[in-house]
Amino acid sequence: MKTDLVRILDGNIFVLSDGSGDLEAKPTVPCGFYSYDTRFLSLWRLTLNGERLSPLARDDPSYFEVRFFLVPGEPTHYVDAKVSVIRERSVAGSFEEQLTVLNHSREPAEITVHVEADSDFMPLIVAAQGRTPKGRLYRRVENGRLHLGYQRDAFRRETVISSTTEPAQVDERGLTYQIRIEPHGQWTTTLHVRGLVLRPDGEDVREHLHPGRRRRDRFRLERNLQQWLGTAPQLNCDWEPLERTYRQCLVDLAALGYSPLTLPAEALPAAGLPWSATLAGREPIFASLQALPFAPDLARAALHMLGIDQGAVLDDFRDEEPGKILREFRYGELVAFEERPQAPYYGAADVTPLYVVLLDEYERWTGDADTVREFEDEARAALHWIDEYGDIMGDGYVWYQRRNEQTGLENQCWKESRGFLWSLGVAPAAIPAELHAQAGLYRSILAERRMLILLDNCRDWDQIRHLLPGTGGSLVIATSRRRITGVAGQAGAHPLHLDLLTHAEARELLTRRLGDEAAADPAAVDEIIARCGRLPLALALVATRSVGRPGLSLPAVAGELAEADGRLAGFGDTHADLEAIFSWSYRALTPEQPGSSGCCPCTRAGS
Structure with missing residues (x-):
């Protein structure tokens, strides 16, 4: 993506333009509102x-806000x-642009001002x-306003463009002004661009969610900014x-x-511009942690919002x-039609811890024990997830x-290689940005070591090959829950395919973990092995779960597994009813343990 784009933003509403203020979107240049x-x-x-402007x-x-001359x-x-x-451009809930044309000559100037407008209504996550589009794009002129729209079944988005100056010639391609400016005079108009998230009745969804909420404008944003700066510690x-x-x-x-x-009166840090200008888990937590000495309210807002959307059920797709x-x-559109799972999506291992x-850090910095008590249920549910599912x-x-093998996020592996190189003793400033340069540095380090x-849990050969040493005495063991093709022809690679345990091996595993109880009830053990x-x-x-519930007999375990239905496709084996195992473990909680958030606020049994 081009890094010289001009950016202005208000939360997850933002504008990316070139140096003259024009927006011309391309896959490699994601300009737009x-x-x-x-x-x-x-x-x-x-x-x-x-004529274009420079x-x-x-x-x-x-x-x-930004001004272009x-x-x-x-x-x-x-x-x-x-x-x-x-x-002069600003973004505050909507997009506003004031145009001022100045005549510096001693003669009157006859000028045609034209603003060309269009929209592809591209979902942000695929803009690059x-x-x-799978829906219908449309455009119309109505009451002096240009309407650009997109509809796919009940999903509707519309851009409405209007001007404060009359007469403007509005057609389906934009707005045109025929103006005359006197010597050393000027002409001004203000263009308003609103992005509407429409319901089937044509009303904006956001207007009905919080009907009493005032619309944002740049003056209100400026007041909010000054208030923010005034409450922060002064240096x-x-x-x-x-x-x-x-x-x-x-x-x-x-x-x-x-x-x-969900929380229009509270602000938490967005993940980043442009691709991650949205509600996320990891990024606001890290930003809030780092800002605790200066702006602890960010942490409280993050705890509140992330607690509201905390997971409550088993859902493979998300x-x-x-x-x-x-x-x-x-x-956006992709999540509305479940082509992508991010509404919300939970595919991460580190966010819950x-x-x-x-x-804990919020209470340590602020001493606000009331907030800890307020989010105790959410914290206990998170601790339970670490033990039971993490x-x-x-x-x-x-x-x-991942449970979702089609559109869920894969292990990032080499994408996180900066931390890998750092663990090998490379200073962060010395880690190159480009992938192949990182791989070369990694191999040069391993060439001098025996590791x-x-x-x-590798995905495929392409994911593994960047992490193989070029020379030297290091050994790599790569495991996967699927057969990886392309390994056999690689020099020095020795594929070893492991089949399912035999019945005798499975019995030995259970006996080793459960002791005499497994030997005393072979029929129940056979049923568990089959399930x-x-x-x-x-x-x-x-x-592990059976050991944590000493009062539960093996026939009872086998019976509860038999009652649970469904499969966990994320483990890639149709013979194992793993979702039934997770569901059985979840249903074993006592009635007192689920909290007010609809989650599971508990810790490991016996702790």
Whole structure:
């Protein structure tokens, strides 16, 4: 993605443009006006007498507003333009642009001002790849306003463009003004662009969720920013650059503030611009942790919002499990039609433990024990998830295994290689940004060492090959829950395919974990082995849960497994009824344990 784009934002509503303020979206240049995970403008181009404008200068007074100073044609080192344009833009709930055309000559100027507009209504999460719309694009002119729209069944989005200046010639391609400016005079108009999330009756959904909520504008955003800066700790020192840097950091933190529809009066940090300008789990937790000495309210808002969306059921499509904290939440077309699972999506292993860490750190910094008591149910549910679902191997570690094999997130592996290289002693500043350069550095380090490297739960050969040493005496063991093709032809690779446990091996595993109880009831053991499909993971889960419930007999365990239905496709084996095992474990909770949030606030049995 181009890094020289001009950006202004208000939460998850933002505008990306080129240096002159024009928006011309391409897969490699994701310009546009975005709101709630949809691009509402993909084209916004200003011309004077058919000529494009070039930038002379730019002023960025705030994160939500920008001014472009432009001239027609190509600029030169000695510009003697008879006409210039000031383009003042802000985003505050909607997109507003004030155009001012100045005549610097001694003669009147006849000028045609044209603003060309269009929208592809691209979902944000695929804006970089491009996509053919599955619905119907439409455009119409109504009451002097240009309406650009998209509809797919009941899903509707619409962009409404209007102007304060009459007469504007509005057609389906944009707005045109035929103006006359007197010598040394100027002409001004303001363009309003609203992105609407429409219900079937044509009303904006957001207007009905919070009918008493005032619409945002740039003056209100400015007041909010000044209030934010006024409540933060003040830094006074004799080195002015440090004071300026500290203030800018506070402004940048305020720029990330995102108020979700569920909590319109609270702001938590969004994940980042542009692809992650949404509610996420990991990013607001880290940002809130780092900002605790300066803005502890961010942490409280993050705890509140993430607790509201905490997992409550087993849902393979969204990778949801009781007590799990979400990874991200999206509003766009792809999640509305369940082509993507992010509404919300829970595919992450670290966010749930981090939620508990944030709650503890918040109390440590603020002394606010009331907030800890308020979110006690959510914290206990998160701790229960760590024990019951995060520790899927029964070894005391939190693992990641997606349930949704089609559209769920895979293990990121080499994508997280910066931390891998850091663990090998490479300073963060010395880690290259490009993937192949990282792989080369990794191999050069291993060439001088003898190491055993374990790569667990690999997806395919392409994921493994970057992590193989080039030369030297290191050994790599790569495990996978599926057969990996392409390994046999690689030099030094020795594929070893492990089948299911035999019945005798499965019985030995249970006997080793359950002791004399397994030997005393062979029929129940046989039933459990059959229900677990002779998979070691399934057998280990059942054994661990059975040990934690000493009053439960093995025939009762086999009976409860028989009552549970469904399969956990994420483990990739149709012989094992693993979802039944998880469901059986969840139903074993006592009636007093589920909390007010609808989750499972409990800890490991006996702890």
